[in-house]
């Protein structure tokens with residue numbers, strides 16, 4: 001397949017490019033952070049400019065557009081709702097419209113943030129009840145994606161994995177803290193069902209190959225508090241002397257945008273479609289994270305963002 005990744009310099013985009021490039025023709029776009037990966041073409045394209053998006057999609061004769069670009073900082077979206085709307089709703093409109101015109105399949109990356117957090121393992125059928133601007137604009141983006149490109153595949157997810165020099169993942173942030181010997185506070189009352197990025201990319205590839213469309217939750221089969229997630233990382237990776245993980249309630253932190261307390265996603269639909277008994281557990285995914293770390297994956301991500309001309 002000829003796959004174009006928007007946000008190829010991002011956490012998900014760069015991992016996806018490295019993982020897919022040996023089996024597919026991969027290209028993509030960044031805004032401010034160039035990447036350099038053998039066999040992958042990357043272009044600087046401001047996705048908020050509709051004509052620029054149309055032009056690159058037409059030129060590349062695409063089969064799949066994996067739309068990962070966005071503004072992932074929840075508090076930044078709250079502080080600047082116009083920017084959140086521009087980057088989620090308007091950019092998605094341009095990407096989806098151009099994908100439809102190019103005859104390409106759109107895979108739109110959404111979020112686990114859409115519910116009000118009162119129910120666990122929400123399904124694809126539950127009506128979203130967004131609590132903040134990030135979630136509101138991501139939900140609007142889903143609707144725009146389907147309107148402009150009716151065969152779109154919408155992926156609701158929460159992921160962790162090895163990050164880039166520019167963007168750290170949740171697990172990177174905890175591992176950095178464990179290594180540096182600091183006290184890290186983690187919410188004991190916020191629940192997620194995070195999937196390893198590399199497993200997420202595999203599932204997306206399978207869903208495309210199965211010609212699926214519509215909304216899919218792609219997450220781990222279990223739910224875990226952010227504090228417990230940190231404890232499991234500590235158990236697996238160890239810690240430097242002095243590093244402490246401290247449980248704290250999200251309600252104790254002032255100035256944060258409202259967040260759902262339970263963001264866990266039900267994954268029966270995706271497991272059934274893919275013929276699996278269940279999606280991976282957090283425990284298995286953490287072991288895989290460690291294995292990838294030992295196999296040189298983080299260095300590949302670092303190399304991809306080492307600028308031309310640097311030693």
Ligand SMILES: NC(=O)c1ccc[n+]([C@@H]2O[C@H](COP(=O)([O-])OP(=O)(O)OC[C@H]3O[C@@H](n4cnc5c(N)ncnc54)[C@H](OP(=O)(O)O)[C@@H]3O)[C@@H](O)[C@H]2O)c1
Pocket residue numbers: 006007008009010011012013029030031032033034045046047048067068069070071072087091109110111112138157158159160166167
């Ligand atoms: N991170 C998570 O834990 C998480 C959880 C659930 C869902 N998601 C969703 O997953 C997707 C990917 O997240 P991520 O963490 O991989 O994102 P990220 O690392 O923050 O990357 C964002 C990407 O968007 C690009 N971008 C931003 N504005 C742009 C513009 N105007 N034109 C072109 N490109 C632009 C950035 O390019 P430059 O860096 O080159 O400027 C970057 O490549 C997002 O849609 C997010 O909502 C993320």
